[in-house]
Amino acid sequence: MAMRGSAIVASAALVSGLAVTQPNAQAASAADVEAYPVRPVRMVLASGPGSAPDVIGRLLGNKLSEIWGRPIVVDNRPGATGLIAVETLAKSAPDGYTIGMFTMTNLIAMLMYQKYMLATELGPVTLVGTTPFAIVVNASTPVKNIAEWIAYAKARPGQLRYGSTGMYGSLHMCMEEFNAINGIKMTHVPYKSAVPVMTDLIAGEIHVFCPAVPMLPPYMQSGRIRVLGETYNEPTKLMPDVPPVSATVPGFSLYGWYGMHVPLNTPPAIVRKINAELVKALKDPKLAKLMLVAGAEAVGSTPEEYKAFLDKDSNHWTKMLKQSGATLGKPRP
Template sequence: MIQRRRILQAFAPVPAMLMDGRAFAQSTPIRILVGAPAGGSTDTLARTLSIEMGRLLGRTVIVENRPGAGGNIAADAVAKAAPDGNTLLMSFTSHAINASLYPSLPFDPVKDFTPLTCVATSPSVLVAHPSLPAKDVRELIALAKAKPGKLNFAIGAVGSSLHLAGDAFKMQSGAYIVNIPYRGTAPALQDVLAGQVDLMFAAVGNAQAQIRAGKLKALGVTSAKRLPAFPDVPAIAEVLPGYESSAWFGLFGPGQMNPELAKRLSDAARQAIATPDVKKRLELEGAVPVGNSPDEFARFVQAEIPRWAKVVKFAGAKPE
């Protein structure tokens, strides 16, 4: 009987009482704040994750959208929330970019948050209108250098990871390509499809249907290696060694969270990421599941901030 009880306890839901003595109250929903509008990739991934996390924790987990200021509104709310595990943040690459993009922030992107896990990364693809006379990245660089300022990039959002993917490309290649900003990815992509703009870095999930239909030409992917979805499309790193620019989505809590609480939430998120339903949803979004430990994610975020700062400085980007 004792052995049976121990086995049952080992597979029981995460306990409600934590090491710091405060209740992880089951009557209170866990809120995951998202600094992006409903329907986008960050929101979709948060909602998919919330269902499995709720099941694993034996709690209600809801998603609350607080878009604006590149994710800073939601991040500020979480930074100022009690570290009791009831308010979390599903953030994205801008969490690291904003540290240098904005002249000042009402929070510290490292000290005021507890990293729980990186949920997924999302490589992008460099696409062009089929009429562009370059079939790969090497030919594109040669064309841009032969005609400096004649080619252009459509930018869906100034300061976004896709915007800075283009500036990182220009920084490493030495090519001069003009940025044309848009208010949103959809109109930017539409103008590339129409041939009004030459090039764009687009999320794989947004562009793969048009690539397969021959309406867009894929020149290279931003991951370190080729993607299984496009095995014939080279990684840009094959021409520009060291080039890599993937968006990422991560789960944070407020700073100063109890380590045991942070571990329980991280473990639940990581188990959720590993489930078939969540993995399938991530793949539909063109994302690659990660699910690393809090320490690994913390080191990743700390490295991302100075990496993006170099690109922001090169681009001279300013928040909209």
Template sequence: MSASRPQLPRRAFGLAALAATLALGSAVPAQAQGAYPNKVITIVVPFAAGGTTDILARVVGQYLGPELGQQVVVDNRAGAGGNIGGQLVARAAPDGYTLFMGTVGTHAINQSLYKKMPFDPIKDFAPISRVANVPNLLVANPQQPFKTVPELIAYAKANPGKINFGSAGNGSSIHLSGELFKSMTGVAMQHVPYKGSAPAVTDLLGNQIAIMFDNMPSSIQHVRSGKLRPIAVTTAKRSPELPDVPAIGEFVPGYEATSWFGLLAPAKTPPEVIAKIDAALFKVLNNPEVMKKLSEQGADPVVETPEQFAAFIRAETAKWGKVVKESGASVD
């Protein structure tokens, strides 16, 4: 982790809270406590393999398995901006064996974009912890004629509708980052949704689409290799991983769009099971190897209690609902 990257946030209640959380299982018979986990645990990723959600889930799963003493596998269920995977987990047995790598899209944006949701992001899930905050990165195919945000805006205004921007799907944070950019700059660009970030990046590399507001982990290696041109990051400040790449807000005052990812279980999952996963995830996200892997991908690891994550989701839902309304973005 770079020296300039902020330290991993401490839980509000520290070790005392962790002990209290684990104590929830004290009233459960020892045999019942020892029963979980006794089989493979699945983390459902609501986007295609190779994208940021998938990358983060696989890193977490790799280290979470040994902490829980069982294998953790990733199941990609892409489609409908993450709603297909979300519906699957919302309807899964609340036993701790089916978990969900939720995103700002599935749990804060989609309910404002879709007229009909197949699940309730608040009522149908039990939050465990956020895993990471991730900047989005505005990248372009090197064959495109613009290299900076002002040049992109000027080109888009001179050629309305000519620029196609790809996304991980309708309603994803990548999509909404582009819609917010359009609304704040007055440019006309064509949105091209994909079933996940990876296939969109493939077409971007092939110059089938011009730009993407992609999550940094799925594009940063292509930027470092020179296969994609970095234009700007979508956070308020520059990223420590790409310090020479400006923030969009340096040219479009007030622009900011950050993605986040977190682990959730189906609602009504027993508190003692949530506590056990939470304690294991706490160790994983404080593991220096994990922190380094996430940092190298441009992600900032985050640790919080289930209660803090639940409050964060409610706040993000209100924030992005306003953004969706003001931007005019819609899926249905």
């Protein structure tokens, strides 16, 4: 497992200290486990073809197909910020032949909907990978780092605007948490996707944005934005010359992530086999390199570590959503 992944899951495990259990799990004979899979396996994804989760999912699917000698059939179920896909997996037979990869954005959405909680209503398999976000401003803004941005924003309470890709999504919550920690007041402007946000940032219509790092290279090359900090606690291979925000704001971090799940009550022996093969795949240098190109750093964890990670992340985002004024159980706008 990569050092970053080890640190994340180890920290979560210390918080939880609980093993993964799936009450009433179906029994699986040794012969069933040894033979698994004997037919194609479906992988449910919560976003459409060509998206980052789709690319990561297909890379993993191809590798698993090589290992198992069985097709991995990708089933894209975009919509409702992941609710459609998560519900599809939750209602699938718990036999190991339907798996699903979801993200931090999907976890936050399920907390908002109060349906199909990733930490408790699906079976955890492994933390697949992580991806950082970054706090960026227009290149003409008279600040060069996070400390200068905090001072600049505090001197203009209520006068600045930040963009996101929608209420209570990860890009919204990134800035909400950053502003809350630093006592900054500014106006949130939600958009439907990240590209229009970046367009308006460059045009000066908004002042700051917290997008996922993989979308930034072309904008950085244009010289029209300035990246102030990335959201890991440590430097990232995806943006090695950019300092972590936490170097200036202790306690602030945001790890975007991808995680593999199965329906609750999938036999533990089958879960362990899927986990073992996924971790093996994620240790493959070729796959790790391809994932890095797609914007994710490979991890690989035990189901227990991933469950503890999900519990910790669910508690964190529940607290942040409530602090932001969200009403849990009410569908997002």
